[in-house]
Amino acid sequence: xxxxxxxxxxxxxxxxxxxxxxxxxxxxxxxxxxxxxxxxxxxxxxxxxxxxxxxxxxxxxxxxxxxxxxxxxxxxxxxxxxxxxxxxxxxxxxxxxxxxxxxxxxxxxxxxxxxxxxxxxxxxxxxxxxxxxxxxxxxxxxxxxxxxxxxxxxxxxxxxxxxxxxxxxxxxxxxxxxxxxxxxxxxxxxxxxxxxxxxxxxxxxxxxxxxxxxxxxxxxxxxxxxxxxxxxxxxxxxxxxxxxxxxxxxxxxxxxxxxxxxxxxxxxxxxxxxxxxxxxxxxxxxxxxxxxxxxxxxxxxxxxxxxxxxxxxxxxxxxxxxxxxxxxxxxxxxxxxxxxxxxxxxxxxxxxxxxxxxxxxxxxxxxxxxxxxxxxxxxxxxxxxxxxxxxxxxxxxxxxxxxxxxxxxxxxxxxxxxxxxxxxxxxxxxxxxxxxxxxxxxxxxxxxxxxxxxxxxxxxxxxxxxxxxxxxxxxxxxxxxxxxxxxxxxxxxxxxxxxxxxxxxxxxxxxxxxxxxxxxxxxxxxxxxxxxxxxxxxxxxxxxxxxxxxxxxxxxxxxxxxxxxxxxxxxxxxxxx
Amino acid sequence: xxxxxxxxxxxxxxxxxxxxxxxxxxxxxxxxxxxxxxxxxxxxxxxxxxxxxxxxxxxxxxxxxxxxxxxxxxxxxxxxxxxxxxxxxxxxxxxxxxxxxxxxxxxxxxxxxxxxxxxxxxxxxxxxxxxxxxxxxxxxxxxxxxxxxxxxxxxxxxxxxxxxxxxxxxxxxxxxxxxxxxxxxxxxxxxxxxxxxxxxxxxxxxxxxxxxxxxxxxxxxxxxxxxxxxxxxxxxxxxxxxxxxxxxxxxxxxxxxxxxxxxxxxxxxxxxxxxxxxxxxxxxxxxxxxxxxxxxxxxxxxxxxxxxxxxxxxxxxxxxxxxxxxxxxxxxxxxxxxx
Numbered sequence: 001x002x003x004x005x006x007x008x009x010x011x012x013x014x015x016x017x018x019x020x021x022x023x024x025x026x027x028x029x030x031x032x033x034x035x036x037x038x039x040x041x042x043x044x045x046x047x048x049x050x051x052x053x054x055x056x057x058x059x060x061x062x063x064x065x066x067x068x069x070x071x072x073x074x075x076x077x078x079x080x081x082x083x084x085x086x087x088x089x090x091x092x093x094x095x096x097x098x099x100x101x102x103x104x105x106x107x108x109x110x111x112x113x114x115x116x117x118x119x120x121x122x123x124x125x126x127x128x129x130x131x132x133x134x135x136x137x138x139x140x141x142x143x144x145x146x147x148x149x150x151x152x153x154x155x156x157x158x159x160x161x162x163x164x165x166x167x168x169x170x171x172x173x174x175x176x177x178x179x180x181x182x183x184x185x186x187x188x189x190x191x192x193x194x195x196x197x198x199x200x201x202x203x204x205x206x207x208x209x210x211x212x213x214x215x216x217x218x219x220x221x222x223x224x225x226x227x228x229x230x231x232x233x234x235x236x237x238x239x240x241x242x243x244x245x246x247x248x249x250x251x252x253x254x255x256x257x258x259x260x261x262x263x264x265x266x267x268x269x270x271x272x273x274x275x276x277x278x279x280x281x282x283x284x285x286x287x288x289x290x291x292x293x294x295x296x297x298x299x300x301x302x303x304x305x306x307x308x309x310x311x312x313x314x315x316x317x318x319x320x321x322x323x324x325x326x327x328x329x330x331x332x333x334x335x336x337x338x339x340x341x342x343x344x345x346x347x348x349x350x351x352x353x354x355x356x357x358x359x360x361x362x363x364x365x366x367x368x369x370x371x372x373x374x375x376x377x378x379x380x381x382x383x384x385x386x387x388x389x390x391x392x393x394x395x396x397x398x399x400x401x402x403x404x405x406x407x408x409x410x411x412x413x414x415x416x417x418x419x420x421x422x423x424x425x426x427x428x429x430x431x432x433x434x435x436x437x438x439x440x441x442x443x444x445x446x447x448x449x450x451x452x453x454x455x456x457x458x459x460x461x462x463x464x465x466x467x468x469x470x471x472x473x474x475x476x477x478x479x480x481x482x483x484x485x486x487x488x489x490x491x492x493x494x495x496x497x498x499x500x501x502x503x504x505x506x507x508x509x510x511x512x513x514x515x516x517x518x519x520x521x522x523x524x525x526x527x528x529x530x531x532x533x534x535x536x537x538x539x540x541x542x543x544x545x546x547x548x549x550x551x552x553x554x555x556x557x558x559x560x561x562x563x564x565x566x567x568x569x570x571x572x573x574x575x576x577x
Numbered sequence: 578x579x580x581x582x583x584x585x586x587x588x589x590x591x592x593x594x595x596x597x598x599x600x601x602x603x604x605x606x607x608x609x610x611x612x613x614x615x616x617x618x619x620x621x622x623x624x625x626x627x628x629x630x631x632x633x634x635x636x637x638x639x640x641x642x643x644x645x646x647x648x649x650x651x652x653x654x655x656x657x658x659x660x661x662x663x664x665x666x667x668x669x670x671x672x673x674x675x676x677x678x679x680x681x682x683x684x685x686x687x688x689x690x691x692x693x694x695x696x697x698x699x700x701x702x703x704x705x706x707x708x709x710x711x712x713x714x715x716x717x718x719x720x721x722x723x724x725x726x727x728x729x730x731x732x733x734x735x736x737x738x739x740x741x742x743x744x745x746x747x748x749x750x751x752x753x754x755x756x757x758x759x760x761x762x763x764x765x766x767x768x769x770x771x772x773x774x775x776x777x778x779x780x781x782x783x784x785x786x787x788x789x790x791x792x793x794x795x796x797x798x799x800x801x802x803x804x805x806x807x808x809x810x811x812x813x814x815x816x817x818x819x820x821x822x823x824x825x826x827x828x829x830x831x832x833x834x835x836x837x838x839x840x841x842x843x844x845x846x847x848x849x850x851x852x853x854x855x856x857x858x859x860x861x862x863x864x865x866x867x868x869x870x871x872x873x874x875x876x877x878x879x880x881x882x883x884x885x886x887x888x889x890x891x892x893x894x895x896x897x898x899x900x901x902x903x904x905x906x907x908x909x910x911x912x913x914x915x916x
Contacts, residue, residue: 363811365811367740397813400812400813404812405807405811407804407807407808408804409804412803412805413804413805413808414805415805415823415827416827426812426814427812427813430812477808481812
């Protein structure tokens with residue numbers, strides 16, 4: 001056995017003096033975490049945020065902050081690392097056990113060339129000379145699939161793309177041919193197509209170097225593809241441990257089953273509601289509602305018509321010169337679509353495809369001084385259509401009531417100095433909704449109940465809520481104005497899968513009930529499939545394909561759409577041959 | 578608002594500050610000084626700081642009264658005075674003058690030989706001067722810091738939030754101000770506006786806002802593109818509401834810490850100005866004027882005025898700086914939510 005973790009507990013000491021207390025990060029009460037990593041195998045640690053999976057992995061090499069206390073045993077080839085002196089750990093780090101982290105950009109030092117950063121462990125651990133280290137680094141770059149390895153050695157991290165940076169990190173980890181590679185969410189920050197490449201690279205390297213891998217992820221789809229064994233963690237304890245085929249086909253633990261069920265998939269029939277994990281956020285467990293979703297009226301009135309929408313930025317050149325750089329709708333190919341009442345338009349694309357820019361342009365949230373926005377965004381209502389692009393800024397206020405936006409990061413989209421009550425009251429005050437403070441408060445608590453939070457939330461501050469709850473508050477803030485169109489900019493991407501399922505269910509219910517039209521921007525095709533009626537695929541600021549969701553997913557016409565679909569992690573599949 | 582209103586950021590900051598022993602002690606010291614300033618301003622203490630209570634340069638009581646000045650060459654001769662009445666034309670009138678003088682009651686004030694912390698060269702109580710000086714110096718420091726913070730925050734908020742031409746203009750002004758050496762700028766203002774407490778506040782405020790402007794501007798640039806500000810725009814909040822209702826409270830910890838750092842800086846700047854004769858009026862006393870006077874006294878060995886002013890200033894400035902550090906720790910958003 002290469003690595004055995006036995007009854008591991010990790011506590012963090014928080015606070016000072018008399019107020020100090022221990023917070024359990026791994027292990028609950030007497031129950032610790034135990035699992036093993038055999039030679040030449042990939043073990044995946046799966047869990048949602050707060051499950052203790054990263055803390056478990058980081059405690060192997062003692063990469064935890066100073067206030068952490070570990071107990072139990074971590075045996076690497078029979079040697080207990082918890083009892084090992086610092087020098088021995090230092091020797092193991094990089095040489096026997098190497099790490100790859102989630103954010104390649106922040107893991108690389110921006111002031112040194114990547115070549116120098118790869119050469120450092122080679123010189124330090126293997127005692128290679130400068131020239132030999134450089135030659136070895138070029139070999140490694142070649143091995144991890146970086147084009148033109150010799151030239152890349154002299155590149156600085158910011159000159160590489162996210163995928164290339166992660167390849168550099170992997171090259172660095174492989175430098176000393178470790179026996180065990182710890183990969184902590186190595187693909188989470190990357191686009192799906194890049195994620196696919198990195199996963200394939202990791203699998204190939206593992207086979208070639210006969211390494212073991214401890215792969216940490218929140219995404220069962222990814223885990224199913226790469227792991228041999230799976231350890232499912234929740235709230236600091238191991239819920240289930242088993243072979244990947246067993247976990248995916250006959251999960252024994254209720255939590256594992258719920259995790260598998262609550263993620264929308266690309267190929268199973270669409271449920272009307274997604275399954276819900278028990279206990280998460282206080283919601284009772286619920287299986288997926290298997291009844292097919294309500295069919296929508298194809299002749300519902302059009303609420304939003306967008307034609308040739310384009311946006312560019314000014315780039316300063318010299319002292320007074322400037323140049324226009326198109327980020328949306330370059331080469332005269334602006335974005336065009338229509339959205340009907342009660343319908344959802346899914347907008348998919350990778351980072352840099354201009355999908356967020358488009359979402360902001362729909363609300364005219366761009367600063368006009370930074371670059372021009374052109375095209376038409378016509379909002380239809382009882383009084384006929386209004387072109388938002390033609391309105392002066394001062395006349396936008398009535399439009400703000402009708403088009404609202406929910407942002408990706410629920411930690412950033414609520415003002416941390418406002419209570420939830422203040423956050424919900426502000427739009428009502430601005431637009432004169434409700435008669436007096438008491439009436440507004442009554443409306444606010446009704447809306448909170450609608451999104452699944454109780455009255456007590458009104459006096460609290462955003463930091464007291466979890467990510468999913470904050471996103472509910474952000475949705476409630478939009479609903480105070482009774483909008484017709486809701487732009488959801490990656491609104492569920494930052495949430496754990498179980499919470500994501502709850503928010504998606506909520507969005508679906510709200511749409512059925514209030515007839516909202518959604519512009520649902522996401523990088524996740526499976527989620528888009530669950531919610532969207534039509535899908536717009538974007539690449540480099542241009543819409544490359546626009547079709548009804550079912551048709552687009554079943555028979556994608558554009559090459560890029562096919563590539564996106566292929567790249568989506570599909571979980572465990574019976575392996576043939 | 579229904580439901581229990583839970584702990585806000587300020588309350589949480591206070592809770593953290595309360596657990597910081599150094600912070601609490603320095604808060605206490607600063608509090609005592611502020612009480613002293615208030616009492617002095619209300620005339621409860623040190624009202625008669627200009628009264629000449631003691632003999633010139635009376636030493637502190639704990640040193641003991643100075644020996645009567647015994648200058649070597651001035652000793653009175655022991656021999657009886659020579660009778661000069663024969664040659665003195667005024668001699669016949671001495672008696673008459675003495676009679677006349679007796680009709681006026683004169684009192685020679687009893688001057689004390691020593692004071693608790695000594696006296697200056699006019700015999701004024703050094704302790705009272707230091708208290709009165711604290712009033713002027715601390716008032717100048719706090720008022721100038723408030724003025725500088727107001728200017729810096731307002732300009733920084735406008736420049737950082739709106740960007741574009743507004744920001745360009747403000748950046749030019751900022752560059753012009755910072756291109757001139759600080760002390761020279763202060764002298765230039767001092768030459769124009771003259772002496773006195775008000776002018777010193779204006780000088781320091783107008784010359785010292787640049788650092789605050791820079792930090793507040795950076796903070797506003799950072800926050801202006803945050804989602805919560807976008808969300809506020811999406812619900813229809815106007816630009817001023819976004820800048821001052823949404824962003825300002827989130828940048829307030831920077832402003833507060835800068836304010837207290839500048840109080841310390843401006844107290845020291847006032848001391849320098851007064852020492853150089855560009856500070857408060859000559860009928861007023863501040864720690865700076867005390868230090869200026871002490872320069873000539875020190876040669877004669879009269880160290881107590883220097884000691885009193887220095888001790889007061891050192892204790893206050895140190896306590897205030899420590900309080901500032903504690904405040905920054907307590908308000909730092911990075912630490913928020915840890916405990």
